[in-house]
Amino acid sequence: MGNPVIKQQLLEILKAIDAICLKEGLSYMMTFGTLLGAVREKGFIEWDDDADLMMLRKDYNAFEARCQGHLAELGLFLDRSERVPNVALVEDPSIMVDLCILDALPKKPLHRKWQNFELKLLQGMMKKDVDYAQYDSVGKLLVFGTSTLGKFMTDAAKLKTYMRISQRANVGGADELFMSNGLYRFIGIPFKKELVAETVRLPFEDLELLAPAGWDQVLRLFFGNDYMTPKRENYYAEI
Known part of the structure; x- marks a missing residue:
């Protein structure tokens, strides 16, 4: 069982990110186990004590530029010190929501x-x-x-080198994206732009959060075709 106190704190962070993005006209999407939980459980997977969102690079850059004041008012901050930035509690930075970034894949x-x-x-x-x-x-x-x-x-x-290489193909208008700062095993997986071009709201605990309109195909990429079958271990797709 996950920790109910941590889950409630994560919900508050998710709620804050959703409100800030709505106010600023930005988009985000649930991903990894958070998206899986929304589709399969309508909330957290039972043993999960974390949360993951993903953003297109343009939305993340705008969020980074505009969010600091909004977050500070809520006792939150954006931590950019690691490969995966996160929105965390000021009083306990270990309680955080990771932000995974989608960049363009080179065409060749x-x-x-x-x-x-x-x-x-x-x-x-x-x-x-x-x-x-x-x-x-x-x-x-x-x-x-x-x-x-x-x-x-x-x-x-x-970190600076990693960010520079990640964004190398963004100018070319590629048809496919990739999660540039995500898990090692998923770096090379291409996302068709249309999978994440639009969003829908899905129930997540007592909230409704944004998910990619192509959530079914995104989940199949990460977890395989049997993603609706609960698995405690080794639940990612074999790559």
Whole structure:
């Protein structure tokens, strides 16, 4: 069972983000387990104590520029110190809603592969306090190598480089997007623009929050075709 106090605090953060985006004319969408919970449970998945939203880059940039005053009034702040920015409680920054960002994928396959390699390398370089037990022997070597390489750059330099590479194709008007700051395994997954071009409101606990109009296909990308079947472990799709 998840912690009901934490879930209530997360709901308040989600409510605040929704209100700010509505006021500022911006969009966001539920994603990962939050979207899955909305569709399957109409709220939090039973064992979840976190929440995830995603934004198109233009909406995130506008949110970042305009949200600070709104958030401060509510005892919240936008933490941009990590690869995945989050909206967190001032009094307890461990209570937070992650903001995943959608950027354009390069049109040329070779450029996509190179960008994918660069971002995955940087994610490895950003790792701290690595739990090697979760990796096989090859994974241990890769993580050790990349995390060691990362020690030769400051955290700020790695983050700045990551953001620059993520946004490289945004000028070209590509037909496909990707979650540039998301989980390692999902960096290379393309989103057709039409999946996230429009939003719908779905019930989530005592709120109604925005979801991508193509939520079914988005959930299939993350969790596979059987996403409606509850699974406590290994519930992401095999990539």
